[in-house]
Amino acid sequence: MxxxxxxxxxxxxxxxxxxxxxxxxxxxxxxxxxxxxxxxxxxxxxxxxxxxxxxxxxxTQDEWVVGVNYVNSIGQAYRKNRNEAWRICDVLGVESLVDEINHKIVTEQGISPTSSAILGPFWSPDTPFRDLGASVVQDMPPDGQLTYFHGMIKDVETKKGIPNAVFDMWQASTNGKYDSFDPENQSKHNLRGKFKTDENGRFNFYCLKPTEYAIDTSGPSGDLLKLMGRHPNRPAHIHMMVTHPDYIGVTAQLYPNDDPWLETDTVCAVKDDLLLNFTPVENEPKDAVLDCEYDVSLLSKRYKPDSTMLMGNAAGEKL
Amino acid sequence: MxxxxxxxxxxxxxxxxxxxxxxxxxxxxxxxxxxxxxxxxxxxxxxxxxxxxxxxxxxTQDEWVVGVNYVNSIGQAYRKNRNEAWRICDVLGVESLVDEINHKIVTEQGISPTSSAILGPFWSPDTPFRDLGASVVQDMPPDGQLTYFHGMIKDVETKKGIPNAVFDMWQASTNGKYDSFDPENQSKHNLRGKFKTDENGRFNFYCLKPTEYAIDTSGPSGDLLKLMGRHPNRPAHIHMMVTHPDYIGVTAQLYPNDDPWLETDTVCAVKDDLLLNFTPVENEPKDAVLDCEYDVSLLSKRYKPDSTMLMGNAAGEKL
Incomplete structure (x- = not known):
């Protein structure tokens, strides 16, 4: 070497x-x-x-000095909504690795519920419950593709639906921004909603087909991406946080399976069981143009009675 | 684990x-x-x-967030004369390790010249040549112990003295400060000098017995020291940079062998062959109270024709 x-x-x-x-x-x-x-x-x-x-x-001595200067530059570039140490961890796969270490579950029988993926900083504790079948699209962007999103939350062992589970979702609009960071275009709670599953464990709502965006590359994390010869794009995603008092919750991001950035996600947070298939529909009751079905599998809390969810983080920026 | x-x-x-x-x-x-x-x-x-x-x-997720915040804090604490990334490297032994990787020499016969140690930021390119037998003590501190320092610079293979080799030395005063950082107490070039060996490879001069000092603990490097349960003290030392056109140069720090911090040096830069023995003397011609003899061994440049010295660094602070 x-x-x-x-x-x-x-x-x-x-x-x-x-x-x-x-x-x-x-x-x-x-x-x-x-x-x-x-x-x-x-x-x-x-x-x-x-x-x-x-x-x-x-x-070498010179390489080490480059490293010293780089480490100093990280904190010097820190700004509100630009946590460079966090971003560098993402670029190097560290946040995803920590997420896996802390949240990956495999039972002794080899059963795994739906994978987790990094939470990101845009979950809101104030997201309102909405009725099944409602739309989270309060402000429709001209280039938005309305999607009928539906599925079942089920017990990974029995495969039975779990009634009264909560599917909490949030997504960026087509401009890559979340409601609270885009007040001129989006009203509060736009593209956010909590849905409670019915007696069969089913949920359904309307949202947008998510769209990809590039992360800010103006700081040291951007320099690292350039040094590695990597692009700054995240694949499009819908965030979800699924909870039920008797089950271990799961927080993840769901990605269209035709997204061009799945393999090279800037933050390395894509997993095979988190892919969504969007299919065109016509004459849909609410004029949705796409249909997407996704089921979530949860593991009973008797496997891990002390389970807690990560309910927020300190990044204060979009991941 | x-x-x-x-x-x-x-x-x-x-x-x-x-x-x-x-x-x-x-x-x-x-x-x-x-x-x-x-x-x-x-x-x-x-x-x-x-x-x-x-x-x-x-x-864990929480531990990782602590790490993210710590990395951001390093650059945020950066000040002139407080390079926190550099100091953290020193606390973790990184600068010493890089120094060893870049400067340790072992010939195929297993012969090693005098070890190197980290340069630190206080070497000066302007240090004047002084006559053999001169004193570098321009400003005698009241608690200083004048020392007659002498020795030979020799070829590590032949053991013969090397004429016209340069012994460039610098040291802090008893208050722990170097001349340029202490203008109210020290004149320019105080406690610095270059000496050229005589025809037998011998050099001699007067200096102070060096005194230990604590590094600044007000930043993240100080927090790391506390977390590790370590003190902030560096052993006392005299810096040296020894050069000759035909020999591979060596930069090192020399430590009194009775210093209490040798084993636990904050920056992990002590090596067994860099220890000095100070002995009391009486009726010395220039009233020195201590005598110290130290020989330096150099390896011929024919082993490494492209050898260069590290002639300065970017830390801008005392190590």
Whole structure:
């Protein structure tokens, strides 16, 4: 892996283990006895992997200085609605990985309910309940495609519908903005709604076919994307948070299966069971032009009685 | 290693490999074909180790948010003379590790010249040459201990002295400050000097016995030290940069062997061959109260013709 100039030149540094084998342990052992065990565990692992990374690539002095300056630039670029550390985590797949670690469920029988995906910062605790069959489209954009969205929330083991489960959904309008960040075009609660399933576990409502948008690339996270040769686009998505007192909730994003950015999502949050199929319809009662059916599977809380939902985050920006 | 609440509870997540085994590769594979090979190598290793760290400790959502906020705080705390990203690297041993990777030399015969240690930001390109036997102490602090410092710069293979080698030294005064950062107490070039070895490779001059100081703990690097249960003290040290046209130069810090902070240096920059022994003397010609002898070993440049010295850095603060 060595690519810098200190190796193999005229017979110096021929010893492959020329680096002090005790150095990383020395740094970890500096952690004092009063540090909480969990902090010690995290810091020890962090130091170990950080050193391994540096040794693996044999980081040069100049490269290290570039890294120091980059880390400083992250906080310097921090603004309201521009949390660069958060965005960089997303670009590097960190938020999705943390989401998976904390929310992925596989039973001993190998059964998994619907996958979770990152919440993002636009969930609202104030979203109103709407009647089944209602529309969340309060302000129809000219380029919006009205969609009849329906499905069932079911028990992943029994496959039976779960009555009185809540399907809480939110989505951006066709301009890529959510209601509260777009007051000139959208009224409060536009493209948001909570729906309670019927006695068969079924729900249905009208929404827009979601549209993709690019994330802001003006900060260090944008520089990282460019360095990696990546585009800034997120696939279109509808957010959902599904809850029921007796079931482990799931928060996810649902993506049209024909979206061009599924494989290369900027924030790496696409999973195979979160894809939506939109089909054209004609003469629909409310003039919807598309139909989309999606079922959600939940696992009983008896598997995890202490289950809690992540009910918000600190990013304050669109993901 | 799992300590969060998602494991082994009532039989869920019993599958040890429940995390997507392809996820890290997926993120790495997003790197485009136009990214420079070295950038790709560094980013791939960084992503791989970052993900391994997160999986190893099973980072919780809350812990991750703490990390995001901490990373943002680093750049937000950046000030002139307070480069927090740099300091955090020092606390985590990163600068010392990078120094070792870039400067440690072991010949195929297993011979090593004098070790290097981090340069720090206080080297000056303007330091004057002084005659052998001169004093660098222009402004004697009341609590200073004048020291006669002498030694030989020799070829690590032949053990012979190297004439006309340059021993460039600098040190803080007893208040922990370097000349240019302490204009009210120190004149320009105080406690700095360049000395050229004589025909036997010998050098000698007068300086102060160095005194330890604590690094500033007002920023995120100080918070990290506290979290790790560590003190902020650096062992006392004299900086040296030794050069000769025909030899690979060495930059290092030299520490009194009785310093209480050698084992727990905040920046992890102490090495066994960089220790100084100070012995009391009486009736010394210039009234020095201590004597210190230290020899430096250099390796011929024919082992590494492209050798360059790091001639400055961007930290702008005391290390």
């Amino acid at each position: 060595a690519t810098n100039g200190t190796n193999g030149t005229n017979g110096i540094n021929g010893h492959t283990n020329r680096f002090d084998p005790h150095f990383t342990k020395h740094v970890i052992d500096l952690i004092g006895p009063e540090t909480a065990p969990r902090h010690k565990e995290i810091l020890s692992s962090l130091i170990s992997h950080l050193h391994d990374f540096i040794r693996e690539v044999e980081l | 799992a300590t969060n609440g998602t494991n082994g509870t009532n039989g869920i997540n019993g599958h040890t490999n429940r995390f997507d085994p392809h996820f890290t590769k997926h993120v790495i594979d997003l790197i485009g074909p136009e990214t420079a090979p070295r950038h790709k190598e560094i980013l791939s290793s960084l992503i791989s180790h970052l993900h391994d760290f997160i999986r190893e400790v099973e980072l």
